[in-house]
Amino acid sequence: QNAFFKAGGYLDFVGHDLTENTRLIQPCKEIIHRARAAGVKVVYIQMIYRPEPSESDSPYFQKSRAMRLLKEYPDLKNKFYVEGSWGAEIIEDLRPVPGDIIVRKQKYDAFIGTDLDGILKKNGVRYLVFIGTATNICVESTIRHAFFLDYFPILVSDAVTPLGPKITQEATVSNMISNFGWVTDSMRLLKA
Numbered sequence: 001q002n003a004f005f006k007a008g009g010y011l012d013f014v015g016h017d018l019t020e021n022t023r024l025i026q027p028c029k030e031i032i033h034r035a036r037a038a039g040v041k042v043v044y045i046q047m048i049y050r051p052e053p054s055e056s057d058s059p060y061f062q063k064s065r066a067m068r069l070l071k072e073y074p075d076l077k078n079k080f081y082v083e084g085s086w087g088a089e090i091i092e093d094l095r096p097v098p099g100d101i102i103v104r105k106q107k108y109d110a111f112i113g114t115d116l117d118g119i120l121k122k123n124g125v126r127y128l129v130f131i132g133t134a135t136n137i138c139v140e141s142t143i144r145h146a147f148f149l150d151y152f153p154i155l156v157s158d159a160v161t162p163l164g165p166k167i168t169q170e171a172t173v174s175n176m177i178s179n180f181g182w183v184t185d186s187m188r189l190l191k192a
Contacts, residue, residue, distance in 0.1 A: 003087030134163035153181030
């Protein structure tokens with residue numbers, strides 16, 4: 001989404017170096033293109049914030065840096081992933097096409113408060129390939145939940161990027177290999 005990948009978006013606003021995010025666009029684009037060509041279902045997980053008065057009592061919204069900053073700087077909501085904002089839009093390079101599925105979430109874990117599990121089951125999906133950002137937050141949260149729901153999660157290590165120090169990526173990859181799924185890279189995935 002623009003908030004996570006583009007100059008002027010949320011991550012840029014907080015001083016995150018966008019180099020790694022920009023680097024993963026190409027492998028993500030190749031994976032998505034090949035998946036569509038092979039008839040593999042492509043599901044976009046779109047982080048959307050819909051402000052509600054009761055949210056300030058939630059630990060998630062207390063802990064989320066983006067939500068705290070948005071509360072402090074409400075005039076900057078277009079940079080963030082607020083529903084209907086530029087920041088919430090999926091970047092042009094990876095724009096969905098007809099037939100792709102978009103699941104909108106408000107929490108790190110894409111299964112919480114969404115119909116993702118039902119969509120996957122309806123389509124007979126058992127294996128999930130994960131690409132995007134942020135490996136150590138949204139991607140890892142969703143992988144763990146997928147694993148507990150008996151899906152086979154596969155993390156594509158060069159098509160994901162962390163939010164935070166490099167060690168968070170290494171820790172997440174190690175954790176996936178040891179406990180919650182499988183790890184490959186885009187070249188091996190595309191070859192398969």
